[in-house]
Amino acid sequence: MSIIKYISTTRNQEKPFKFLLSKILMKLKISHFFSFKHQHHHLKFYPSMLSRMLWVDSARGHNGTDAENFTWNYLKTNDVFIDIGANIGTVTLEASKKIGVGGKIFSFEPNPKIFEFLNGNIKHNNSKNIEIFNIALGENSSEIFFSDKYADTGNSIQQEKNGIAVKMKKLDEIIPPKLKINLMKIDVVGYEKFTLLGAINTLQNIDCIHFPARVNLNKKYEYDYKDVFDFLKKQGFSIYKITIEKKIELLPENVYPKDGDYIAAKNFKDFSERIN
Secondary structure, eight states: OOHHHHHHHHHTSSSHHHHHHHHHHHHTTOGGGOEEEETTEEEEOOSSHHHHHHHHOTTSOOTTHHHHHHHHHHOOTTOEEEEESOTTSHHHHHHHHHHOTTOEEEEEOOOHHHHHHHHHHHHHTTOOSEEEEOOEEOSSOEEEEEOOOSSGGGOOEESSSOSEEEEEEOGGGTSOTTOOBSEEEEOOTTOHHHHHHTTHHHHTTBOEEEEEEOTTGGGGGTOOTHHHHHHHHHTTOEEEEEOTTSOEEEOOTTOOOOSEEEEEESOHHHHHHHHO
């Protein structure tokens, strides 16, 4: 990046001084000595794009904000939660604080570097109710390749043999077969269909799922995102959309997916009581 463009980028930030300082701390490789409060938990300033963005302005919205807020509002003490695509742990740690020591969390992050940041944040919060897995989730057990971009929220499973080799397993191989799951969050950058296909048995015991739809990202995996809606409906879920006004609306039948955050829920009475 040229000096002129760098200065322009810095000036356009809401907090230009802190933005510039974040760059310096990362360049000096000392950012991880700093930490900050985010929502109801704390994060270390690790050298990742999401960590930097939240350190500069933790109150600023990001791709996972809806998931964080919904998870906090939906979960209750002693609940069980699954976080697929945990990144540095913002949703995992919100869930951990809400459900307490009597609850249980299964948290998955495939990228080895980001997984270490997730692990570090869990230790930083002294969370004892989280079990973490450095694997990808799909419809079979194999080895796949996962991208390692600085823009870590966009890392995804690669179809070609480039990136980092990681293990893939089915969710059904990990979650105890009769364990009741109150909520699952899945954010796998277009790979949702195959992740769900590997979780057919687990889905029988899940009450509610939060998932973002980014309908162009699935195209590289050669499926239509409507397949995800249809599959979840066959498993007994109704699909709801989180609107721009932060309201939750039941989707009509045969509606075509658009970009946004969605909820799949089985029991309307329990669902409506939890979200008030």
